[in-house]
Amino acid sequence: MDPFSLNLAEAEPDAATARFHDIQMQGLPYVEVEREFRDVRLLASGWYTKIFLARQRFREDKLVLKCIQKGTTSKEDFFREFHYSYQLSQHPNIVKSFYSPFVTRTSYVFTEEVAPCGDxxxxxxxxxxxxxxxxxxxxxxxxxxxxxxxxxxxxxxxxxxxxxxxxxxxxxxxxxxxxxxxxxxxxxxxxxxxxxxxxxxxxxxxxxxxxxxxxxxxxxxxxxxxxxxxxxxxxxxxxxxxxxxxxxxxxxxxxxxxxxxxxxxxxxxxxxxxxxxxxxxxxxxxxxxxxxxxxxxxxxxxxxxxxxxxxxxxxLRDPIDAQNTKPRGVTLFKAAEKKVREALRSHLCYGNSPQKPHRKTVRFDDTPDDNTPYQVTGCSDKEPSPPTISRKFTPICDLSSFDFTPYDMSLPYDTDTFDFIHYEDSGSSYESYDYEDSSDFTYV
Structure with missing residues (x-):
C-alpha cells in the first residue's frame, strides 16, 4: 500500500505497546518527492540535513520534510533520531513527528509538524x-x-x-x-x-x-x-x-x-x-x-x-584575575577614581535652592604613585590656582585596611561640602570637578 495514500496520523502504530528505547530497524519505502508532494520549498540547510516545507499531493496540510543525507549518516543513526523524535512527540513542548519514514535517492526522510513562526x-x-x-x-x-x-x-x-x-x-x-x-x-x-x-x-x-x-x-x-x-x-x-x-x-x-x-x-x-x-x-x-x-x-x-x-x-573591561577578582596594575586607581565620581554624583546635589552655588575646580593630577591615598587641599577665592587632588604626598593611612574589589571599593574622603556638577576630560594630565564653596579647607 502506498504509505502516502493514508492520513499520516492514521498510519501510526500503537505507541502504548512500543518500548521507548527499543529502536526497530526496518525497511523503508522508496518515494519520489516530486510525485508525492507539491509546493516543495527549502527552509534550512546544514552539514548533513536539509529541511523542506511541502504539501501532500492530494491534501492541503503542510508538512516539514527532514532530509538526512545518506553519505554522512548511517541508517542506524537515522532510525535512532526518528525513533526518539516520534516517541517524544507526546509531550506538548516537543515538536510532533509523524510515523512515515521513507527513503529517496540521496536521503533518509521523515515528516514533522510545521512551526509557522520559525525558530x-x-x-x-x-x-x-x-x-x-x-x-x-x-x-x-x-x-x-x-x-x-x-x-x-x-x-x-x-x-x-x-x-x-x-x-x-x-x-x-x-x-x-x-x-x-x-x-x-x-x-x-x-x-x-x-x-x-x-x-x-x-x-x-x-x-x-x-x-x-x-x-x-x-x-x-x-x-x-x-x-x-x-x-x-x-x-x-x-x-x-x-x-x-x-x-x-x-x-x-x-x-x-x-x-x-x-x-x-x-x-x-x-x-x-x-x-x-x-x-x-x-x-x-x-x-x-x-x-x-x-x-x-x-x-x-x-x-x-x-x-x-x-x-x-x-x-570592554580589562581582563580580570579570577583568583582574587581584582583589576591589574594601574586599573586599581582608575577604578578608585570612578568610585569617587559615583559617590559624588549619588550623594551630593543642589537640592531645591534656586541660587547656583559658587564653585571651585578640583583637579586630579595623574602623577604616578601607586601606594598613596588621595588627599584634597583647598584654597580661598583669592588664590590663583585651584585645589588639587594629588597622588604625591606622605601616606596618612594604611591602604591594606581598604578592600579594593570591582564592586566594593572605599577611599577616605569627606563629601559634606562637595557638589558634583559635571565631569570633563580636559587632557591626560587631570580630570576636573566642581564643589560648593564653604571656606578654606583640607579634607582627607
Missing part, C-alpha cells in the same frame, strides 16, 4: 526578548527537558535554532532536532556532536575529545546559557574554559571563590543568580533542570537595568 534565534534581538517572554521559554523548554530526562534521554543540543516557535509572542515553543540525543549513562566522544563554543559544558571541553559519560547536567548547562541569551541577546562568554576571563570570573563566583558575580550579571536579581548558579555550575553533579519552575514567580531583572548594555560594558 527562537530569529527573535533574539538587541537586549534579548524581555523578562516575560524569557520566562515563558524557560518554563516550556525546561518541561520538555525534564520529560526527556525522565525517559533516560539527554538532548545534548539545546540551542535557539532547535527551539521552534508556534506564535509570535512565544506562548508556544517546542524543542526539536534529536540527532544528538543519547541515553543517559552512555559514553561517547562528545567532540563529534552536540553544541559548540559557549553552549558546550566545561567538562566536555576538558575531556579533549575523549569519551565521557553523558547525563542531564549537559542539558542543564545549555538551558542556563539559553536563559542568559534570551535576557541579554548574547551568550555570557565565548567558551566555558579557564582561558576565557568572563567564564573564569563566573566560575570563581559560582564556587564561592569570589564575592561578586561578573559585571554582565549585575542586571539580574539574586533569585535569578541563584537559578543560574544551579544551571551553570562548573561541577556537573550540582546542575539541575527541575529547579527552573521554582523561580518563575520571582523578578529576574533589576528594575531599570539594561541587560544588553551590561553585557557590552563588561566586554
Amino acid at each position: 527562537l534565534s530569529q527573535y533574539l534581538r538587541r537586549g534579548g526578548i524581555g523578562e516575560a517572554a524569557s520566562k515563558r521559554v524557560a518554563e516550556q523548554v525546561s518541561a520538555a527537558l525534564a520529560f526527556m530526562h525522565s525517559k533516560g534521554l539527554v538532548h545534548r543540543d539545546v540551542t535557539p535554532e532547535n527551539i521552534l516557535v508556534f506564535d509570535s509572542q512565544l506562548h508556544v515553543v517546542k524543542l526539536s532536532d534529536f540527532g544528538s540525543t543519547r541515553r543517559a549513562g552512555e559514553g561517547e566522544d562528545l567532540a563529534a556532536g552536540g553544541p559548540v563554543a559557549a553552549w558546550t559544558p566545561p567538562e566536555v571541553r576538558q575531556a579533549g575529545g575523549e569519551a565521557i559519560c553523558m547525563g542531564p547536567w549537559q542539558d542543564a548547562w545549555a538551558l542556563g546559557v539559553l536563559l542568559f541569551t534570551c535576557l541579554t541577546g548574547r551568550p555570557p562568554w565565548s567558551a566555558a574554559h579557564i582561558s576565557d576571563p568572563h567564564y573564569r570570573w563566573w566560575a570563581a563566583w559560582a564556587t564561592h571563590s569570589a564575592r561578586r558575580p561578573p559585571h554582565k550579571f549585575r542586571c539580574f536579581t539574586p533569585r535569578l543568580l541563584r537559578l543560574l548558579r544551579h544551571l551553570l555550575h562548573p561541577l556537573p553533579e550540582k546542575r539541575c533542570v527541575t529547579d527552573v519552575a521554582k523561580y518563575l514567580s520571582y523578578p529576574w531583572l533589576v528594575h531599570g537595568a539594561d541587560p544588553y548594555q551590561a553585557a557590552v560594558e563588561d566586554a
Whole structure:
C-alpha cells in the first residue's frame, strides 16, 4: 500500500505497546518527492540535513520534510533520531513527528509538524526578548527537558535554532532536532556532536575529545546559557574554559571563590543568580533542570537595568584575575577614581535652592604613585590656582585596611561640602570637578 495514500496520523502504530528505547530497524519505502508532494520549498540547510516545507499531493496540510543525507549518516543513526523524535512527540513542548519514514535517492526522510513562526534565534534581538517572554521559554523548554530526562534521554543540543516557535509572542515553543540525543549513562566522544563554543559544558571541553559519560547536567548547562541569551541577546562568554576571563570570573563566583558575580550579571536579581548558579555550575553533579519552575514567580531583572548594555560594558573591561577578582596594575586607581565620581554624583546635589552655588575646580593630577591615598587641599577665592587632588604626598593611612574589589571599593574622603556638577576630560594630565564653596579647607 502506498504509505502516502493514508492520513499520516492514521498510519501510526500503537505507541502504548512500543518500548521507548527499543529502536526497530526496518525497511523503508522508496518515494519520489516530486510525485508525492507539491509546493516543495527549502527552509534550512546544514552539514548533513536539509529541511523542506511541502504539501501532500492530494491534501492541503503542510508538512516539514527532514532530509538526512545518506553519505554522512548511517541508517542506524537515522532510525535512532526518528525513533526518539516520534516517541517524544507526546509531550506538548516537543515538536510532533509523524510515523512515515521513507527513503529517496540521496536521503533518509521523515515528516514533522510545521512551526509557522520559525525558530527562537530569529527573535533574539538587541537586549534579548524581555523578562516575560524569557520566562515563558524557560518554563516550556525546561518541561520538555525534564520529560526527556525522565525517559533516560539527554538532548545534548539545546540551542535557539532547535527551539521552534508556534506564535509570535512565544506562548508556544517546542524543542526539536534529536540527532544528538543519547541515553543517559552512555559514553561517547562528545567532540563529534552536540553544541559548540559557549553552549558546550566545561567538562566536555576538558575531556579533549575523549569519551565521557553523558547525563542531564549537559542539558542543564545549555538551558542556563539559553536563559542568559534570551535576557541579554548574547551568550555570557565565548567558551566555558579557564582561558576565557568572563567564564573564569563566573566560575570563581559560582564556587564561592569570589564575592561578586561578573559585571554582565549585575542586571539580574539574586533569585535569578541563584537559578543560574544551579544551571551553570562548573561541577556537573550540582546542575539541575527541575529547579527552573521554582523561580518563575520571582523578578529576574533589576528594575531599570539594561541587560544588553551590561553585557557590552563588561566586554570592554580589562581582563580580570579570577583568583582574587581584582583589576591589574594601574586599573586599581582608575577604578578608585570612578568610585569617587559615583559617590559624588549619588550623594551630593543642589537640592531645591534656586541660587547656583559658587564653585571651585578640583583637579586630579595623574602623577604616578601607586601606594598613596588621595588627599584634597583647598584654597580661598583669592588664590590663583585651584585645589588639587594629588597622588604625591606622605601616606596618612594604611591602604591594606581598604578592600579594593570591582564592586566594593572605599577611599577616605569627606563629601559634606562637595557638589558634583559635571565631569570633563580636559587632557591626560587631570580630570576636573566642581564643589560648593564653604571656606578654606583640607579634607582627607
